[in-house]
Amino acid sequence: MHLVTLPFxxxxxxxxxxxxxHPTFYSREHCxxxxxxxxxxxxxxxxxxxxxxxxxxLVPVTPSQLADSCWLSVSFAxxxxxxxxxxxxxxxxxxxxxxxxxxxxxxxxxxxIDIGTSKCSVAVxxxxxxxxxxxxxxxxxxxxxxxxxxxxxxAGVTGGAAKENAHEERDVLSGSAIFNMKRLIGRxxxxxxxxxSKALPFLVQTLGIGVRPFIAAxxxxxxxxxxxxxxxxxxxxxxxxxxxxxxxxxxRNAVLTIPVAFSRFQQTRIERACAMAGLHVLRLMPExxxxxxxxxxxxxxxxxDNMGSGIEKIALIFNMGAGYCDxxxxxxxxxxxxxxxxxxxxxxxxxxxxxxxxxxxPNFDSLYAGQTMDRIKSMGLLRIxxxxxxxxxxxxxxxxxxxxxxxxxxxxxxxxxxxxxxxNRVIFEKVEKIINQCLADAKLVPEDIxxxxxxxxxxxxxxxxxxxxxxxxxxVSYKNIDALEAAVSGAALEGAIASGVTxxxxxxxxxxxxxxxxxxxxxxxxxxxxxxxxxxxxxxARREMLFMxxxxxxxxxxxxxxxxxxxxxxxxxxxxxxxxxxIPPAPKGTVEISVCMDIDASNVLRVxxxxxxxQGQGVPPFIEVRMPxxxxxxxxxxxxxxxxxxxxxxxxVHPKKLQP
Amino acid sequence: xxxRKAWGRRGLRVAAVAAxxxxxxxxxxxxxxxxxxxxxxxxxxxxxxxxYNCMKSCHPDLSGNDPDVTNFCMFINEVYTVLTDPIxxxxxxxxxxYALTATNPFLDxxxxxxxxxxxxxxx
Numbered sequence: 001m002h003l004v005t006l007p008f009x010x011x012x013x014x015x016x017x018x019x020x021x022h023p024t025f026y027s028r029e030h031c032x033x034x035x036x037x038x039x040x041x042x043x044x045x046x047x048x049x050x051x052x053x054x055x056x057x058l059v060p061v062t063p064s065q066l067a068d069s070c071w072l073s074v075s076f077a078x079x080x081x082x083x084x085x086x087x088x089x090x091x092x093x094x095x096x097x098x099x100x101x102x103x104x105x106x107x108x109x110x111x112x113i114d115i116g117t118s119k120c121s122v123a124v125x126x127x128x129x130x131x132x133x134x135x136x137x138x139x140x141x142x143x144x145x146x147x148x149x150x151x152x153x154x155a156g157v158t159g160g161a162a163k164e165n166a167h168e169e170r171d172v173l174s175g176s177a178i179f180n181m182k183r184l185i186g187r188x189x190x191x192x193x194x195x196x197s198k199a200l201p202f203l204v205q206t207l208g209i210g211v212r213p214f215i216a217a218x219x220x221x222x223x224x225x226x227x228x229x230x231x232x233x234x235x236x237x238x239x240x241x242x243x244x245x246x247x248x249x250x251x252r253n254a255v256l257t258i259p260v261a262f263s264r265f266q267q268t269r270i271e272r273a274c275a276m277a278g279l280h281v282l283r284l285m286p287e288x289x290x291x292x293x294x295x296x297x298x299x300x301x302x303x304x305d306n307m308g309s310g311i312e313k314i315a316l317i318f319n320m321g322a323g324y325c326d327x328x329x330x331x332x333x334x335x336x337x338x339x340x341x342x343x344x345x346x347x348x349x350x351x352x353x354x355x356x357x358x359x360x361x362p363n364f365d366s367l368y369a370g371q372t373m374d375r376i377k378s379m380g381l382l383r384i385x386x387x388x389x390x391x392x393x394x395x396x397x398x399x400x401x402x403x404x405x406x407x408x409x410x411x412x413x414x415x416x417x418x419x420x421x422x423x424n425r426v427i428f429e430k431v432e433k434i435i436n437q438c439l440a441d442a443k444l445v446p447e448d449i450x451x452x453x454x455x456x457x458x459x460x461x462x463x464x465x466x467x468x469x470x471x472x473x474x475x476v477s478y479k480n481i482d483a484l485e486a487a488v489s490g491a492a493l494e495g496a497i498a499s500g501v502t503x504x505x506x507x508x509x510x511x512x513x514x515x516x517x518x519x520x521x522x523x524x525x526x527x528x529x530x531x532x533x534x535x536x537x538x539x540x541a542r543r544e545m546l547f548m549x550x551x552x553x554x555x556x557x558x559x560x561x562x563x564x565x566x567x568x569x570x571x572x573x574x575x576x577x578x579x580x581x582x583i584p585p586a587p588k589g590t591v592e593i594s595v596c597m598d599i600d601a602s603n604v605l606r607v608x609x610x611x612x613x614x615q616g617q618g619v620p621p622f623i624e625v626r627m628p629x630x631x632x633x634x635x636x637x638x639x640x641x642x643x644x645x646x647x648x649x650x651x652x653v654h655p656k657k658l659q660p
Numbered sequence: 661x662x663x664r665k666a667w668g669r670r671g672l673r674v675a676a677v678a679a680x681x682x683x684x685x686x687x688x689x690x691x692x693x694x695x696x697x698x699x700x701x702x703x704x705x706x707x708x709x710x711x712y713n714c715m716k717s718c719h720p721d722l723s724g725n726d727p728d729v730t731n732f733c734m735f736i737n738e739v740y741t742v743l744t745d746p747i748x749x750x751x752x753x754x755x756x757x758y759a760l761t762a763t764n765p766f767l768d769x770x771x772x773x774x775x776x777x778x779x780x781x782x783x
Contacts, residue, residue, distance in 0.1 A: 312708070336712040498721045511719055538741065542719065542734045600730050601720035 014488035036172050110282040111243050111289075112491030115270075117182045117234065117323030117348060118457065120144045121488040122157070122239050124247065125496035129507070130489045133441040135159065141484055142239075146180035146231045148217040148224060157238035165192070173201045173380030175218035175371070178231045180350060182259075182325045185228040185273070186266030189213040193346050199354055199368065201376045201383070210636050218376070229269055230632035233276035240277055254279045255495040257287045257487045259324035259343025260517045263573045264563055264605065264628050282498050284603060286517060288317040288328035289339050290490025291455050291481065293512045294309045295330065296337035297493060298480055300510065314340075314444065315451045315478070318435065318468045319487065320458035322349040327434050329449075335510045341441035341536045342517040349390075349458045352424050356386050359423045360401065360411050367409070377406040385411070393420055394460045423461050428467055435471045441536050446473040453478040456487045514539050520597055520605065521545075523569035525561040525652050527642075532597045535565070546654035549593070552645065553585040557593060558649035559609050560638065561627050574638045576590050576629030579649065580609055582620035591650060609651035692739045692752060700758035704744065711740045 045255055112123045112130070119141040132140045135157055143156035146169060156179075157168050172179060180200060187194045189206035194213050197204045203223045205214040215231075216223035243251045258270060262284075295315050303311065312333040318498045319326045322508035330337050359365045361382060368375050385403035392399040398416035407413065419449045421428065439446065454477045471475060482489075497508055515538050519531035524547055533544045547556065557580045564572025583591055592613035599605050610622030630637060696710040712759045716722060718733045742748045752758070 126667055131674065333708075334712060336715065338712075494721070502723070511721065511722060513715055538737045540730050540734045542731075542735055601725065601733075 004268060009043075012043045012346065012387035040483065044083055051264055067428055073633060081312045082510065083506055102483070109501055110255050111251055112255050112257075112488050112493070112495045113236070113239060113462065114257045114287070114290075114488035114491060115182055115235075116141075116144055116321050117180055118144060118321065119236065119484070120239060123485075123488045124243065125492050125501060125508070130492045132485055133242055135242055143167075143169075143172065143179075143401050144181065144235060145177040146217075146234045147171070147177045148219045148226070149176055150220065151422075153234055155235040155238040157235065157242050170289065171386055172381055173383055175201050175203075175373075175376040178202050178215065178217050178226060178228075180323065181228040181231045181235070183346070183350065184213065185232060186214065186263065186269035187213070196351070196354060199379075201371070201379050202565045203371060213366055221373075226257070229273045229276065232270070232273035236274060236277035236279060240279060252280055253282045253495070253499065255283045255285060255491045255498065256281060256285050257290045257491050258343045258476045259346070260286045260288065260326040260328070261346050262286075263518075264626060265573060265630065268601070268628060273501030280464050281557055282602070283494055285491055285512075286326065286328070286342055286344070286514075287319045287321075287324075287487045287492055288326045288342070288455075288513055289330070289337075289514060290487045290494065291317045291319065292328060292330035292332070292337045292339065292487075292490070293510060294481065294486050294490040295331045295453060295478070296335055296449070296510055296512070299332050299508060300335040301507065313450045314448050316435070316438070316468075316472055318431075319456040320348060320431070320464060321456040321595065322458075325431060325434060325456075325458070326349050327438040329438055330442060336513065337511070338513040338538070339536075340444070341438045341513040342440040342515055343441065343478065344517065345434055347427055347430045351427055352458070353386055353463075354417070356390060356420070357382055357425050359419075360413060360415075361405075361409070362384065378407065378409065379521055381405055382411070385537075389415055390420075390461075394462060417462070424463075428463060431467055432471065435468060438470075438493075446471065449474065451478040453484045453486070455481065455486065456625065459483050468564075481642075514601075514603075516541070516599060518563050519565060519572075520561070520563050520575075522547075522651075523558075523562060524596055524650070525572060526647065526650065527568050529562055529564070529567060530653050532595060533599065539599045540601050541602070542596065544594055544596040546593060547651040548589045548654050549583065549586070549591045550588055550650045550652050552588045554582050554588065554591070554649075555583045555585060556649050557583060557651050558641065558645065559595060559607065559651075560641065561607055561625075572640055574630060575605070575627045576625060577641065578609075578623060578625050578629075579636070580611065580620070581621060583611055584614055584618050586614070589652075592654060691756075693758070695736065695739055696743070700753065706741070709745050711736065765766055 050571045072610055081622075090233055109125055114121050114123075120143075121132055121141050123130050125131075134140050135142055137159050139159075143159065147154050147156075154167075156167070156172075161490045167177075179202075180197060180304055180553065181644045183193050184185060184204070185528060188206055188210045189195075189212065190210045195203065198206065202218065204217040205212070205216075210561065212227070214225060215227060218224075237412075240251055254274065256270060256274070258267060262270075267284055270284065274281050292315065295317070299313055312331055315330050315332060317326075317330060318330045323346065324344060325347045326342070328342050329340040331340055342449075361367060368379050381403055382405055385401055389399045389401045394417065398414055401411055401413050401415060403411045439449075449472045452469055452472045454465060454468060462481065465477065468474065476644055493508070494512065497510060499523060515531055517534045519529070519535045520533040521529055521531035524530040529552055530545065530547075537543070547557075559580065560569065560577040561575045562569050562572035563575055566572045580593060588615075590627045591611060594608075594610060594612045596608040597605065598608075605654075608622055609624045609625075611619045677773070693702065696702075696707060696714060698706050698710045714736050715733070718729050719728050720726075720733060723729050740750060742752050
């Protein structure tokens with residue numbers, strides 16, 4: 001008998017025999033393995049006071065039961081690679097409320113997960129230090145993909161179970177695997193990142209109307225549809241199983257790192273995927289801020305009481321992986337890491353790779369239009385050869401690329417640094433822009449920076465290193481940090497801290513003070529964007545702004561909440577909208593409406609809005625809305641609202657009053 | 661002179677202040693310097709140090725997700741934003757009578773000495 005996660009809620013139909021009401025439901029006490037006493041003893045009292053956040057189920061099932069009941073009509077057989085002993089997982093269950101009586105008696109320390117575009121890793125605080133977990137193939141960085149094959153699914157965590165059918169990179173590129181989910185998740189088909197993803201060897205179909213792209217993997221010569229959330233959930237499920245096998249107790253909470261450029265809508269998609277995998281997201285941490293926390297710990301260890309002597313260190317953290325590029329400026333003193341500024345964009349190694357592929361094969365787009373088996377295979381060969389060449393260019397002056405793409409197509413070329421840099425000029429310009437923006441936002445000059453920390457796979461590219469170091473006017477980067485492990489280590493530290501773990505040696509005596517990466521505000525003054533919480537505001541934060549009506553006897557006002565950097569509302573991400581109704585009739589400009597936004601430490605955004613002048617019994621109560629409320633469509637709703645109401649429900653920023 | 665009584669090491673008693681600021685919104689919460697436990701003529705470094713100390717006791721990461729403490733933490737962030745921006749701080753000082761023309765009570769002999777709060781340099 002085995003236990004497996006209920007991949008709540010999408011992967012199972014409600015009628016599943018895995019329901020807690022089913023006779024196979026077991027009590028938790030019976031199932032729990034021995035626990036790690038170290039972790040329990042270091043937990044703070046408040047954890048006990050809080051009690052379990054949600055009800056959790058432990059459900060034993062057999063693989064065949066699972067296969068029968070699985071909504072995806074595939075078996076999770078590959079999850080049983082550790083089948084020598086039963087393992088236990090919990091499923092977050094918000095529907096069943098009657099099962100709360102079992103108290104979690106396992107140490108509830110959140111694990112740290114870095115879901116990279118290309119590679120993922122997982123780390124835990126083991127009571128003494130952060131430990132990165134390795135899979136059965138002894139890898140700490142596990143390729144991010146999910147392979148769809150016949151009736152089985154397997155993610156890159158295990159990399160195809162047994163040794164004889166271990167996945168190679170060419171299998172991942174065969175069309176049967178979905179990867180780069182972090183680039184696709186929460187994006188609409190008008191997005192240029194989604195458009196660029198059409199050059200991947202699986203099916204990314206777009207209609208260009210602002211809906212989700214259609215994504216499918218090749219299974220038995222058929223395209224089988226899936227979604228980025230589903231793919232990520234399957235991957236996280238394997239990652240969770242790996243962590244549980246190491247820790248020998250169920251894992252429920254996780255701290256995940258995300259790119260700075262992720263919109264709040266994308267963040268909800270990540271949370272959704274986690275919920276499907278039975279993980280509760282304790283914190284979503286922008287990647288460079290996780291690195292900043294690790295840096296703070298280093299500094300804390302180096303100088304014990306720098307708080308007393310007031311020595312503060314300023315670090316610029318630059319992170320560039322396969323999908324995204326981020327920068328942060330953090331001020332560190334006495335174990336406190338304060339994020340001064342964040343900036344980021346969706347540019348990464350994948351773009352460099354595609355630029356080089358298009359450079360090597362000038363007719364790339366026409367050659368690979370329409371994904372036939374031959375073309376997918378050929379594209380896979382080109383990808384591998386190009387990737388290899390880029391890696392080699394990190395340590396040598398030039399590289400020779402020789403690859404037979406089949407069908408009479410051959411590439412034979414010598415690529416050197418100057419050509420590589422020429423082809424990727426636009427990318428380097430974007431990198432320069434985000435570094436400069438980050439420094440400007442932090443109100444610092446390069447001379448203020450004590451350490452430059454370069455992390456992520458692309459930080460190995462010589463041009464990127466020299467560019468970032470040059471902008472910060474320094475010769476060398478900070479040495480004591482592993483470029484590929486820093487983010488996940490920081491996430492594991494945050495996981496332990498936010499779970500209430502303390503360390504007698506003081507190595508968890510740390511705090512990150514986060515900042516918001518993007519402006520948050522509403523549409524006002526016509527189609528303009530009024531930022532209520534400007535970017536790089538320290539969180540938790542609450543800000544309020546006053547608005548006024550724009551028409552005489554206006555009784556309703558529309559509050560459309562946006563996030564982004566654009567001056568016009570429509571250039572930003574629409575997070576949601578609601579109406580204030582029942583406004584007392586009055587001449588325009590005389591009614592004052594307050595819109596207040598707050599962000600708590602878990603990054604939850606709430607918007608409060610209501611009439612503050614006139615006051616009295618005739619005024620409707622305030623409205624509180626948790627954002628984002630939109631589930632899909634982004635720009636569409638904004639356009640539909642504009643078409644339907646024009647400027648009838650508009651507000652204007654209150655001009656005279658000093659904004660509170 | 662009423663405000664001088666409020667100068668204490670409140671930064672060390674954040675929980676108490678958090679509860680207090682909720683009940684008596686005006687008296688405590690209004691005095692940005694008192695909330696951080698610094699003097700009105702504190703240097704930016706002193707303000708930062710006080711802020712970090714304060715955050716270490718009230719940040720939800722370290723103190724749990726109690727709504728009162730989170731609210732207080734939001735308030736501290738607002739205080740710090742004002743006091744670290746030279747212009748906003750000058751405006752605040754002007755409004756609250758802490759402008760540069762005001763005198764430091766410890767250096768001013770005419771100020772009454774109650775010996776409750778002492779300057780760290782003079783003891």
